[in-house]
Amino acid sequence: MTTQERKRTLRSSYMGREIFKNYWAEAHACKEQGRPVAWCSGNVPVELVHANGVYPLYPESYSAMIAAQKMAREKCERAEGWGYSMDTCSYFRVSLGMEDDDPKTLPFGGLPRPDILITTRLICMTQYKWWQVLSDMWDVPIYVVDAPYLGLGGQAQIQRHQEDYFIDQLKGLVAFLEEHTGKRMDQDRFLEALALSDRAAELWYEIMGLRKSRPCPVATREMVGNVFPLVTLLGTRPTVDFFQALRDEIKEMVESGQGAVPDERIRLALDNIPPWHDLAFLSSVEERGAIFAIENYTCYAWGGRIDLSDPWRGYARKCLDTWPAYSIEERIQIYIRQAQEYHLDGYVFHANRSCKPLSTAQQEMQRVLLERVGVPGLLLEGDHADPRGFSPAHAQSQLEAFLEMLGA
Amino acid sequence: MSRSFQRFREVVEDRHRYAVEWKARGGGRVFGYMCTYVPEEILYAAGILPVRILGGHEPQDVVEPHIHSMYCPFSRDVLGQALKGRYDYLDGVTVGHTCIHIQQAFESWQFHTPASFSYLLYVPACLHSPHARSCFLEEVKIFKDALEEWLGHTIPPEKLERATEVYNRNRRLLHQLYEIRRQDDPPVSGSMAMEATLASMFMDKEEHSRLMEDALREIGRESNGRFPGMRLMLVGGENDDIEFVRLVESLGAAVVIDDLCTGSRYFWQEVVTGADPLAAIADRYIDAPPCPTKELEERRRLEHIAKLFSDYRAQGAILVHQKFCDPHQIDLPAIQAYFQERHIPTLHLEFDMTTPVGQFRTRIEAFLEMVQLEIL
Numbered sequence: 001m002t003t004q005e006r007k008r009t010l011r012s013s014y015m016g017r018e019i020f021k022n023y024w025a026e027a028h029a030c031k032e033q034g035r036p037v038a039w040c041s042g043n044v045p046v047e048l049v050h051a052n053g054v055y056p057l058y059p060e061s062y063s064a065m066i067a068a069q070k071m072a073r074e075k076c077e078r079a080e081g082w083g084y085s086m087d088t089c090s091y092f093r094v095s096l097g098m099e100d101d102d103p104k105t106l107p108f109g110g111l112p113r114p115d116i117l118i119t120t121r122l123i124c125m126t127q128y129k130w131w132q133v134l135s136d137m138w139d140v141p142i143y144v145v146d147a148p149y150l151g152l153g154g155q156a157q158i159q160r161h162q163e164d165y166f167i168d169q170l171k172g173l174v175a176f177l178e179e180h181t182g183k184r185m186d187q188d189r190f191l192e193a194l195a196l197s198d199r200a201a202e203l204w205y206e207i208m209g210l211r212k213s214r215p216c217p218v219a220t221r222e223m224v225g226n227v228f229p230l231v232t233l234l235g236t237r238p239t240v241d242f243f244q245a246l247r248d249e250i251k252e253m254v255e256s257g258q259g260a261v262p263d264e265r266i267r268l269a270l271d272n273i274p275p276w277h278d279l280a281f282l283s284s285v286e287e288r289g290a291i292f293a294i295e296n297y298t299c300y301a302w303g304g305r306i307d308l309s310d311p312w313r314g315y316a317r318k319c320l321d322t323w324p325a326y327s328i329e330e331r332i333q334i335y336i337r338q339a340q341e342y343h344l345d346g347y348v349f350h351a352n353r354s355c356k357p358l359s360t361a362q363q364e365m366q367r368v369l370l371e372r373v374g375v376p377g378l379l380l381e382g383d384h385a386d387p388r389g390f391s392p393a394h395a396q397s398q399l400e401a402f403l404e405m406l407g408a
Numbered sequence: 409m410s411r412s413f414q415r416f417r418e419v420v421e422d423r424h425r426y427a428v429e430w431k432a433r434g435g436g437r438v439f440g441y442m443c444t445y446v447p448e449e450i451l452y453a454a455g456i457l458p459v460r461i462l463g464g465h466e467p468q469d470v471v472e473p474h475i476h477s478m479y480c481p482f483s484r485d486v487l488g489q490a491l492k493g494r495y496d497y498l499d500g501v502t503v504g505h506t507c508i509h510i511q512q513a514f515e516s517w518q519f520h521t522p523a524s525f526s527y528l529l530y531v532p533a534c535l536h537s538p539h540a541r542s543c544f545l546e547e548v549k550i551f552k553d554a555l556e557e558w559l560g561h562t563i564p565p566e567k568l569e570r571a572t573e574v575y576n577r578n579r580r581l582l583h584q585l586y587e588i589r590r591q592d593d594p595p596v597s598g599s600m601a602m603e604a605t606l607a608s609m610f611m612d613k614e615e616h617s618r619l620m621e622d623a624l625r626e627i628g629r630e631s632n633g634r635f636p637g638m639r640l641m642l643v644g645g646e647n648d649d650i651e652f653v654r655l656v657e658s659l660g661a662a663v664v665i666d667d668l669c670t671g672s673r674y675f676w677q678e679v680v681t682g683a684d685p686l687a688a689i690a691d692r693y694i695d696a697p698p699c700p701t702k703e704l705e706e707r708r709r710l711e712h713i714a715k716l717f718s719d720y721r722a723q724g725a726i727l728v729h730q731k732f733c734d735p736h737q738i739d740l741p742a743i744q745a746y747f748q749e750r751h752i753p754t755l756h757l758e759f760d761m762t763t764p765v766g767q768f769r770t771r772i773e774a775f776l777e778m779v780q781l782e783i784l
Contacts, residue, residue, distance in 0.1 A: 084738065121704075159550070165532070165542075
C-alpha cells in the first residue's frame with residue numbers, strides 16, 4: 001500500500017487529509033486571485049501571516065511530501081549538481097531540485113512562486129541560509145525573524161530582554177507584511193488568530209495526553225500526518241475544528257479501551273523527524289505487537305499555549321519555547337518524564353543527517369535514559385527526505401533486534 | 409626565520425604549555441573560548457587569559473558516544489580534546505553562539521567536563537536588525553555580571569578601556585603584517601602570517617604585540633628574494649591547518665590574503681571607542697566581517713571577500729571549509745558563482761581535522777597550473 005492509500009485508524013484523520021489537500025490547492029487559487037503568497041520556513045510565527053491575509057506556504061512540508069511519494073532522490077541529485085553539498089539538509093535540496101521541473105509533474109501542480117519570503121533562526125540555521133539562496137535566485141523580498149538561542153532548562157529561563165528582542169522581531173514582521181499587503185494589520189484579527197492558535201494547542205496537548213493510555217489509541221505514523229495544520233495553519237478555524245474532532249474520537253477510543261494495535265505489548269517513542277520516504281518503517285513494528293506511542297516531533301516543535309492576557313509577550317514566549325532551544329539536560333529530563341508517563345519500553349533515535357538541531361545530543365540522551373530510568377534506546381542513521389541516507393534493510397534488522405531485546 | 413616568528417610557531421605548536429606557564433607565572437585564570445564572537449576584551453579586563461580552542465589535529469576515538477559523525481570534524485575535535493583532558497587547566501569555557509556544531513561541542517563539553525565557569529553567550533544572527541545592537545549589549549552586560557559574580561569583584565570601566573586599547577593595538581599590528589603582503593614580492597609568507605595570527609589567539613595580547621613589533625621590524629630588513637608565484641586568497645571557515653598553507657606555498661604560490669575566522673576575520677575590525685566602553689566592545693562584534701551564520705539577507709560577506717581579493721591583488725581563491733559545515737556549504741555556490749563570473753579560478757576543498765593535507769597536493773598543483781593559464 002502507498003502512503004496515500006493506507007487505512008488510517010481514526011475517521012477524523014481523513015478530515016486532516018482533506019485539509020492537507022486543500023492547503024496546497026488553495027495556494028494556487030490565491031496566486032491567481034492576486035493574494036500575496038509567502039514561502040515560510042518551519043516555525044515562522046504563522047499566526048501573523050494569516051492575520052495579515054498573506055498565504056503561508058511551507059516548502060519543507062512540500063519536500064516531506066515529495067519524499068513520501070518517493071520522488072526525492074532525483075531532486076536531491078539535481079541540487080547537488082548545482083554545487084549544494086549532499087551534507088546539507090535534504091528538504092533544502094529537494095526543494096531546490098524542483099526548480100526546473102514542469103509543475104504538472106509535481107503533486108498539486110507544484111508550489112506557486114512566492115511574493116515574499118519569511119524565515120527564522122528559531123529552530124535551525126539551514127533555513128535562513130536556504131531562504132537567502134531563494135531571495136538571491138528570484139530577487140524576492142525577505143524577512144528573517146531572529147531569535148535568541150536559549151539553552152532552556154534548570155536555571156536558564158527566557159530573559160526579559162530576550163523576549164523584548166523577539167517581540168521587536170515579530171513587530172518587524174508585521175511591518176514587512178503590511179508593506180506587501182498595503183494594509184494595516186487588523187488587531188482583532190491578530191488577537192483572534194492567537195486565540196485560535198492557543199485553542200488548537202490546548203486540544204493538541206489533550207490529544208497527546210490521551211496517548212498515554214494503554215493501549216495507545218493512535219500511533220506515530222498517523223500523528224505525524226495529523227500534525228500538519230499545527231505547522232502551517234495555526235491561527236485558523238479549520239485547524240481547531242479538525243483537532244476537536246480528532247480529540248473527541250481519540251477520547252472515545254480511550255474510554256472504550258480501544259487501541260490502534262491489537263494486543264499492544266511494547267510501547268516505543270520516536271525521537272526526531274520521521275523518515276518521510278519510508279513511513280511504513282514506523283508501522284512495521286505493529287505486526288509484533290509494538291507501537292510508536294509518542295514522538296517529540298509532534299509534541300515540542302510546533303504550537304504551544306499562549307498567555308492571551310499579555311498577547312505579544314505571551315506569543316513571544318510560545319514561539320521561543322521549542323525543542324531546539326532546550327539544553328541537553330532539559331531534553332533528558334523531558335524524556336525521563338515522558339518514558340514514565342507514556343509507559344515506554346524503548347526509544348528509537350533517528351540520527352537524521354538532515355536535521356542537526358534535532359539530532360543534537362542523541363547519544364547523551366540514549367545513554368542517560370538507560371542509566372537513570374532503565375529505558376533502552378536504538379540509534380538509527382537516516383535522513384528525513386533523502387532516501388540515500390537511510391538503508392531500509394539494515395534499519396529493519398536493527399529495529400527487529402531491538403524489539404526482540406524488548407521481548408516483542 | 410626571525411626569533412619572533414619562531415616564538416609564534418612555538419606557541420602555536422605548544423599552546424597548552426604556554427597557557428599553563430602563563431598561569432604559573434602570574435597566578436591568573438585562563439578561559440577557553442570557541443568561535444570569534446566572545447568579547448575577549450571583557451575577559452582580559454578581568455585579568456583572565458582568553459585562549460581560543462582550535463584544532464588538536466590528533467586522531468581520537470573518544471567522541472563517538474557523544475557527537476554524531478555528521479557533525480563537523482572541527483567540533484568533534486574540540487570535544488575530543490576536552491574529553492581527553494587536554495584543557496583541564498582551564499578555569500572557564502565560553503562560546504559566542506554561531507552554529508549548531510560548535511554549540512553541541514560546547515554543551516557536551518559542559519555536560520562531561522564542566523569548568524568552574526561555563527557560559528554560552530547569545531549573539532544575534534540578524535546583525536543588521538535595528539534591535540541587534542541593544543540585544544547583544546544586554547547579553548554582554550549579563551555575561552559581564554555573571555563573570556563578576558564568579559570572580560567576586562567588579563570589572564571597572566577603566567579596565568575595559570585599557571583592555572580595548574591592548575586589543576586594538578594588537579589588531580593594528582596584525583593589520584600591518586597583512587598590509588605587507590600586498591607587496592609584489594611579499595617578504596612574509598601566508599604560513600608565517602597564519603602562525604602570527606593564531607599565536608595571537610593563544611597569547612597574552614601585550615606579549616604578542618611586543619613580538620609583533622619586533623617581527624615587523626625584522627621583516628623590514630629581510631626579503632625572502634624568491635619568486636612569490638601565484639597570489640592566492642583563502643576563503644572559508646575554521647582552518648588552522650598551517651601544514652596546508654605550507655604545502656600550497658611550496659608548490660609555487662603565495663597565500664596573500666584570507667577571509668577565515670582563524671585569519672583576518674579574527675582581528676579585522678577594531679573597537680571604535682566611545683562614551684560607553686562596554687557598548688563599544690559589543691558593537692565591534694556586530695560590525696566585524698561576518699561568519700556565514702551571521703549573514704541572513706544581503707551578502708555582506710561576499711562584498712568583503714571581493715574587496716580583500718582585489719585589494720591584495722589575488723589571482724585565484726581556494727575555498728575551504730570543514731566537512732559537514734552547512735553554513736559554509738550553502739554559501740559556497742554563491743561565492744563560486746561570483747568568482748566564475750569574473751573568470752577567477754577557484755579550488756574547493758573540504759577539510760577533515762586528521763586527514764593528511766598531502767592528499768590535496770595533486771589537486772592544488774592542477775589548480776595552480778590553471779591559474780597560470782588564466783593570468784597569462
